[in-house]
Amino acid sequence: MTNRWNRLLAAPLLALLALLAFAGPASASGESVGSCMAEKLEELIEESHGDLEEVLHELHVDTSIGDHFEKNCIEAPSPILPETNEIIWGGSAFLILFVLMVKKGFPAVRGAMDARAEKIRSDLDAAEQARVDAQSVQSDYEARLADAKTEASQLIDEARVAADQLKGDLAESAEVDIAEMRERAAVDIESSRAQAIADLRSEVAGIALGAAERVVHASLDAEVQSRLIDAYIDEVAGTDG
Amino acid sequence: MADSRVAGYAEALFAVAAAEGDPSAVEDELFRFAQALRSDKDLGSTLADTGLPLARRLQVIEDLLGSRVSAVTTALVSMVVGAGRAAELPDIVDAMVERGAASRNKTVATVRSAVDLTADQSERLAAAINTRTGRDVEVRVVIDPSVLGGVVTEIGDDIIDGSVRRRLNQLRESFR
Numbered sequence: 001m002t003n004r005w006n007r008l009l010a011a012p013l014l015a016l017l018a019l020l021a022f023a024g025p026a027s028a029s030g031e032s033v034g035s036c037m038a039e040k041l042e043e044l045i046e047e048s049h050g051d052l053e054e055v056l057h058e059l060h061v062d063t064s065i066g067d068h069f070e071k072n073c074i075e076a077p078s079p080i081l082p083e084t085n086e087i088i089w090g091g092s093a094f095l096i097l098f099v100l101m102v103k104k105g106f107p108a109v110r111g112a113m114d115a116r117a118e119k120i121r122s123d124l125d126a127a128e129q130a131r132v133d134a135q136s137v138q139s140d141y142e143a144r145l146a147d148a149k150t151e152a153s154q155l156i157d158e159a160r161v162a163a164d165q166l167k168g169d170l171a172e173s174a175e176v177d178i179a180e181m182r183e184r185a186a187v188d189i190e191s192s193r194a195q196a197i198a199d200l201r202s203e204v205a206g207i208a209l210g211a212a213e214r215v216v217h218a219s220l221d222a223e224v225q226s227r228l229i230d231a232y233i234d235e236v237a238g239t240d241g
Numbered sequence: 242m243a244d245s246r247v248a249g250y251a252e253a254l255f256a257v258a259a260a261e262g263d264p265s266a267v268e269d270e271l272f273r274f275a276q277a278l279r280s281d282k283d284l285g286s287t288l289a290d291t292g293l294p295l296a297r298r299l300q301v302i303e304d305l306l307g308s309r310v311s312a313v314t315t316a317l318v319s320m321v322v323g324a325g326r327a328a329e330l331p332d333i334v335d336a337m338v339e340r341g342a343a344s345r346n347k348t349v350a351t352v353r354s355a356v357d358l359t360a361d362q363s364e365r366l367a368a369a370i371n372t373r374t375g376r377d378v379e380v381r382v383v384i385d386p387s388v389l390g391g392v393v394t395e396i397g398d399d400i401i402d403g404s405v406r407r408r409l410n411q412l413r414e415s416f417r
């Protein structure tokens with residue numbers, strides 16, 4: 001706070017020094033060039049004891065005297081310091097302006113600057129927060145991406161293992177099926193062979209029996225039939241021996 | 242219901258045959274006609290066909306039996322056919338034969354043979370069955386060519402098979 005007041009007080013002093021240092025030549029206030037030169041000329045006449053002719057002659061012979069007049073009358077007596085009234089008015093105006101600035105302008109400017117600084121700080125904080133959030137999101141995204149990649153790799157591995165397992169199971173099942181089919185085929189072949197043999201045997205038996213039946217039927221005349229009946233009667237009676 | 246009806250008709254037929262004096266002969270003729278109905282499906286269906294006029298069916302009976310059997314037998318068959326029970330006639334006759342045998346304290350022995358048995362053979366067979374089973378039987382012969390030769394006797398649920406067909410079947414089984 002003190003440093004700030006020091007800087008505030010140094011500012012008008014520096015301005016005053018600059019004004020004194022860079023002030024341009026100014027004509028004498030309230031004094032014309034003619035009156036100045038007349039005053040100088042009177043001083044020369046007094047030095048020449050009232051001899052005007054001698055003075056003019058010297059001015060005509062010695063041009064440096066004229067230059068001296070011009071130099072002392074045309075140029076301001078002080079090239080640095082302004083006139084006193086200018087200093088008073090200027091200083092008063094400066095003080096008034098300074099007081100106004102200290103009392104009114106500076107608090108407003110300081111409030112605006114503080115608000116601006118606060119806003120910038122808030123924006124910086126928000127930007128930092130946004131950056132942190134973005135970084136968090138990026139980290140989260142990268143983590144999720146890494147998880148996704150890991151999960152995808154795991155799924156691929158599992159799918160590969162499952163495919164290998166399925167392939168093995170299918171191959172094993174196929175072998176079992178083939179073995180069962182071979183076994184069934186063997187059983188079917190054996191059954192068909194047995195059935196064919198049975199059919200052939202039945203067919204042969206049928207043919208043989210048909211032939212035997214025809215022979216028997218041809219041989220069963222009335223006498224044979226009667227003897228068969230008699231033999232049956234004896235068999236039923238239990239007297240056939 | 243069907244059994245009681247068959248028994249009723251059998252009792253009626255037996256009563257008529259007995260009233261006419263020779264039930265055994267009538268039973269024998271009816272038995273042979275019943276076997277003919279069993280073996281000839283067309284004859285059985287013709288007599289049972291109610292779409293045919295009754296006079297036509299009775300004429301068929303008269304043509305078949307008129308000169309071959311007694312008038313009582315023809316009249317009994319005509320009575321059963323006229324009553325619309327031609328399809329049940331074989332069962333009625335079987336029941337009547339059983340009823341007649343029972344009235345004589347005997348059992349019916351149905352004998353299947355490819356040829357008819359002589360009276361002597363029938364008597365000796367009845368005696369042989371009596372000897373074997375202890376039952377007094379009346380032999381009813383059924384001509385069955387499928388027997389080929391020999392005899393198959395059925396007495397109730399008992400069967401005494403001495404046919405050539407059985408021996409051929411045994412031979413067929415031995416081939417298997």
